[in-house]
Amino acid sequence: MTLWRSPAKEALWRDEFSVLAADERYVSRRQFAKFLTLASLGMFAGNLWILLKARFRTAPVFAPATVARLGEIPVGEVKLFAYPAPQDRCILIRTAENDYAAYSQKCTHLSCAVYYEKETGRLACPCHNGFFSVKDGSVLQGPPPRPLPRILLEERGQELIATGVEGR
Ligand code: FES
Numbered sequence: 001m002t003l004w005r006s007p008a009k010e011a012l013w014r015d016e017f018s019v020l021a022a023d024e025r026y027v028s029r030r031q032f033a034k035f036l037t038l039a040s041l042g043m044f045a046g047n048l049w050i051l052l053k054a055r056f057r058t059a060p061v062f063a064p065a066t067v068a069r070l071g072e073i074p075v076g077e078v079k080l081f082a083y084p085a086p087q088d089r090c091i092l093i094r095t096a097e098n099d100y101a102a103y104s105q106k107c108t109h110l111s112c113a114v115y116y117e118k119e120t121g122r123l124a125c126p127c128h129n130g131f132f133s134v135k136d137g138s139v140l141q142g143p144p145p146r147p148l149p150r151i152l153l154e155e156r157g158q159e160l161i162a163t164g165v166e167g168r
Contacts (some may be wrong), residue, residue, distance in 0.1 A: 060084075062164040067092055067102065067151075070158050078116045080105065083151055083162045090151050091116060091123070092160070093134055100160060102151035103137050104168075109144040123148065137167070 062084045073079050079092045081102075089105040093116050103123065105113050112127035122140060123132040130142030137148035152164040 060165075060168075062162075064154075064161045064163050067153065067160045067162050070155065070160060076118050081162075084165065089113065090162075092151075092153075093123075095121075095134060100153055101134055101137075102153055102162065103132070103148040104151070104165070106148075107144055108139075108146040108148060109142070114148065 065083055067081050067083070068079050073092070073094050075094050075097060077094055081090050081092060082088055083090050083102075090102055091105045091114065092100060092102040094100055103114070105115075107114050107125040107127065107130055109125065109128060109130055112125050114123045114125045114130075114132065116122075116134070117124045117131075120131075121134055123134055123137075125131070125142065125144065128143050130144040131140040132138065132144070132148050133140055137150050139145075139147060147167055149168045150166040151162050152166055154161045154163050
């Protein structure tokens, strides 16, 4: 059996293989319109889902959790804790005798852990030299796009309780 006819004719296998390469790339107007319609419907459904999710989103409820006892850490020192979930690392700073501040320890740039710089009184991110204010968590310097989420604190008796997260 020969697979080739004379050089002037097509190869024999081309006759038996019914799909032509030129036709394979050809997209009809109907196919293209169908594709556009389906893609548009998909995008519409996605946007509708995002809209409904935003509309019916309820504020997260945070369970109160004990962070520290009052006076447990000296002035200018820190304590690390997790809130509201065990993977959410936070930092508590005793900024004055009766003053505490707590923030998420995750930098808002690329999530490196921030630490307290006692000498400058700032929260520093070592990854790209980002700095945050210890007063309100705002960005002082560097690439972080947003302030650090603040952990809301309440004094109850001799305990410092975390009651929520602001700016998450
Ligand atoms: S990760 Fe903190 S400044 Fe880049």
